[in-house]
Amino acid sequence: MxxxxxxxxxxxxxxxxxxxxxxxxxxxxxxxxxxxxxxxxxxxxxxxxxxxxxxxxxxxxxxxxxxxxxxxxxxxxxxxxxxxxxxxxxxxxxxxxxxxxxxxxxxxxxxxxxxxxxxMGVPSSKVKDLPMVYDAEECINGEFVVGGKRYRGTAISVGNPHIVMFTKHLPEDIETDGFKIEHSGVFPEKVNVEFVEVIDRNHLKMRVWERGSGETLACGTGACATVYAAILENKIDTTCDVELLGGHLSITYRDGHLFMTGxxxxxxxxxxxxxxxxx
CATH class of the missing domain: 3.10.310.10 (Diaminopimelate Epimerase; Chain A, domain 1)
Incomplete structure (x- = not known):
């Protein structure tokens, strides 16, 4: 081959x-x-x-x-x-x-x-599109529980499922929480988990736990989901540099669509x- x-x-x-x-x-x-x-x-x-x-x-x-x-x-x-x-x-x-x-x-x-x-198309914040077991139509900076631990995040679908969690500083260990959240019953089809630090209104830092792969150096759909989540939470403007372990992506939200350059x-x-x- x-x-x-x-x-x-x-x-x-x-x-x-x-x-x-x-x-x-x-x-x-x-x-x-x-x-x-x-x-x-x-x-x-x-x-x-x-x-x-x-x-x-x-x-x-x-x-x-x-x-x-x-x-x-x-x-x-x-x-x-x-x-x-x-x-x-x-x-x-x-x-x-x-x-x-x-x-x-x-x-x-x-x-x-x-x-x-x-x-990258039109993102969705409807939990049914992930899917996610949640008692509201959307989970925007919402609380959910996995294994007795409470988390707060924003659920976004960009064709695949993401839960975006903003933190004051990026954690050193994302495997423990990433694995537990990916495999929890909250997300019946598993989920990609983003841990995000807001630098300013045009700059985000992100680490990602990808379903089926574990931590990766970058995730394009994850960067797009993160930008849309940050816009919904009024943390950034509509064009943003997303810094990942492997490099940078430029994401723009325009006319209801997400555009990614890298x-x-x-x-x-x-x-x-x-x-x-x-x-």
Whole structure:
């Protein structure tokens, strides 16, 4: 299996061209090659497929083999993957995802793709869209209980579920709370957990616990959910720099949509020497 390893501000995935459906998305195999000691090492796998409606279709899998709806950093890299491999000459691309249509505009410098801006769509603060077990229609700076511990956060869906929790300072340990919240009955389909420090009205710092992957260096959908949550809580303006462990994303909320701009980079290309992963 030929693959390309790519990263968007440290959010790294294994990319494959699966337009002919040679790969069957076996969860055990995805987990194996995502392992950072016994495999390639990645936050998961992203595949390019044909779409009946748009330019391409995106399939995204977490490091534990579970399928996710969308990945903001991943879709920037997937658009670069398609362009670099001459599967398209377009710089304005429309993708089919499990979270709906996503539009990507590539950024070129000297003919090379260095990043992209993604229309991440319309966010929702309705708890039914995550889903979340909560006694109100929205959870905005609301209290919820996991394992007897009380938390306060804002629940946002950007096609996948997020709970955004603002803190005075970023915690040193996010695994303990992140894992417990992800796997709690409060979020029946699990959840991405963001821990956020407000620097000023145009700058947020964030760490993220991603469902199915654990802590990652970056999360594009998480950055978008965080900005929308911060706007709802009147903590920032409509354009914000989000600082993550792997780098920075620029997020703008305009006309009801979230727009994300960030880099996309290929790290290496290779082949997996494995015999029993195809149908």
């Amino acid at each position: 030929k693959f390309t390893k790519m990263e968007g501000i440290g959010n790294d995935y294994i990319y494959i061209d699966n337009r002919d459906h040679f790969f069957d998305y076996d969860p055990a195999f995805i987990t194996k090659i995502s392992d950072r000691h016994m495999g390639i090492g990645a936050d998961g796998l992203i595949a390019l497929e044909n779409s009946d409606k748009y330019d391409f279709k995106m399939r995204m899998f977490n490091a534990d083999g579970s399928e996710g709806q969308m990945c903001g950093n991943g879709i920037r890299c997937l658009a670069k993957f398609a362009y670099d491999n001459k599967l398209t000459d377009k710089t304005h691309l429309e993708f089919e995802t499990k979270a709906g249509k996503r539009i990507v505009d590539l950024i070129l410098e000297d003919g090379q793709v260095t990043g992209a801006t993604v229309d 880099q996309a980079r290929t790290t290496f290309i290779g082949e997996v020497m494995e015999e029993n992963y195809v149908r």
